[in-house]
Amino acid sequence: MELSRLSMNQITADNYSLREVAEACESEGIKWIGPWRHKVAETGLKESVKIIQQAGLKVSGLCRGGMFPAASKAERMANIDDNRRAIDEAAELGTDVLVLVCGSSPNRDIDAARGMVEEGIETLIPYAEQANVKLAIEPLHPMFAADRSVIVTLGQANDMVERLVSSQVGVVIDVYHVWWDPRLYDEIKRAAGHIYGFHVNDWSVPIENTLTSRGMMGDGVIELTRIRHAVESAGYNGPVEVEILNSDLWKMPYKEILKRTKQTFLEHV
Amino acid sequence: MELSRLSMNQITADNYSLREVAEACESEGIKWIGPWRHKVAETGLKESVKIIQQAGLKVSGLCRGGMFPAASKAERMANIDDNRRAIDEAAELGTDVLVLVCGSSPNRDIDAARGMVEEGIETLIPYAEQANVKLAIEPLHPMFAADRSVIVTLGQANDMVERLVSSQVGVVIDVYHVWWDPRLYDEIKRAAGHIYGFHVNDWSVPIENTLTSRGMMGDGVIELTRIRHAVESAGYNGPVEVEILNSDLWKMPYKEILKRTKQTFLEHV
Helix, strand or coil: CCHHHEEEEHHHHCCCCHHHHHHHHHHHCCCEEECEHHHHHHHCHHHHHHHHHHCCCEECCEEEEECCCCCCHHHHHHHHHHHHHHHHHHHHHCCCEEEEECECCCCCCHHHHHHHHHHHHHHHHHHHHHHCCEEEECCCCHHHCCCCECCCCHHHHHHHHHHHCCCCEEEEEEHHHHCCCCCHHHHHHHCCCCEEEEEECECCCCCCCCCCECECCCCCCCCHHHHHHHHHHCCCCCCEEECCCEHHHHCCCHHHHHHHHHHHHHHHC | CCHHHEEEEHHHHCCCCHHHHHHHHHHHCCCEEECEHHHHHHHCHHHHHHHHHHCCCEECCEEEEECCCCCCHHHHHHHHHHHHHHHHHHHHHCCCEEEEECECCCCCCHHHHHHHHHHHHHHHHHHHHHHCCEEEECCCCHHHCCCCECCCCHHHHHHHHHHHCCCCEEEEEEHHHHCCCCCHHHHHHHCCCCEEEEEECECCCCCCCCCCECECCCCCCCCHHHHHHHHHHCCCCCCEEECCCEHHHHCCCHHHHHHHHHHHHHHHC
8 A cells, every 4th residue: 555654553664763764764755653652761751753744754653552440449540540641652753543452351250350440440531632643542462462552353342442432542553463353344344434554464383482483474364455445434534553573574674674564554555 | 050050071181082081970860962073984874873872872962163263255155064064963863963173264354254154153153053063152262263263352253143143043151262261251141041062171371382281170270160150150951061072082982081080070070
């Protein structure tokens, strides 16, 4: 698809600084970036804003808020506070999207953890509204249900968005997390009007590490173009982030990572 | 739960022969066994039947048929033939359950592969009927969608069972594959009347290998007793197979594997 919609999610070049990635984006004609909070913290928020502006980049979204469930009320409140800071950072960086990776269960009671996620997001809505930042729930692949996100299907995220009845809350669709779902295309349709982000990469067998084995676009089995068309038919025409956690890719020079990102994006999405 | 319902799925002690596992079952007072075809082939079918009878064991189900999708019609027909042999072996072993691991997609078209699965099962129904063997679809965890099974949720398996309208076709519920599903308890209810097997183990973080990192009951986060009760409420009161693919467990002496299986089953299921 067209280069103008490519956004470089910073974790795709996680070993490099925001400045390096931003400057390489500029060289490659990439117009968007998706920073992560740990990289922004490393560089400093004000400096990050400056770097992004100087490179002529727009910010597609900030990764990430979320991680709501915790064993005690005090910890859950601390998590909410941290999410407020994430909302502030998103606003400061000039994006209206905060990606939420919702967190795992502190014990075996997964239903309770799901309740904590919903309660956490609900609590954040007024603050997010004031900051003009959307809370974008990213359902993760079910293989992360125990350690990263009890929100594991787009259907479940859509249910939550419907219950919360606020245009402040929506979803991010990442192909890696949802491609396997027999209900995918129905749920993409249902998400129309509250899709706040779209992430691409690929699923390449074998998955040697659940977190860091993601493939480059075209390396795996995901029907990227089909899913992209469905997301567009549901009304989303914003930036498309390339988000690839891959330990081999991370070892490459960042200029090479960006070149490959751009090339495979143009060819396969 | 009670020992009388424990079935030792043979892959839990995959490095040992059918004879060793059957005799150890007898020593431990285990009444059921769930053999795998590759182990039966190793021992020989007739000899396997004899060993199982001599150890006073009943067979809860045979693992496994399935693997329907393939690129060519000829290959798909060969797969059907292999499933007919699996049905014969199940009948010969004295079980009326053949577990189906349905297979992956030969290319990126996952919908087409799902169609091939349904067509394959439909083709087998008359043969299974004659042999009095149930075809039990085992939805696998979505992390296996690319390499083992395009059937990835209990809801999807239930949909297929309903479309096929034959009491010959049902499901096997394995906690490892379904525990994460927000629709799990609704779908267990919906499966009432066509649950032909129930498998237990646990999900223990980190999953270092998607295939061989399964935990012993109690080692992980799965609400085993809750799921077991739901399955019983849906009318299933048959044998409960312990099916654990775990590379560390496999290194242990088989008598020790069976002792631990029994102990954790009695404590945690």
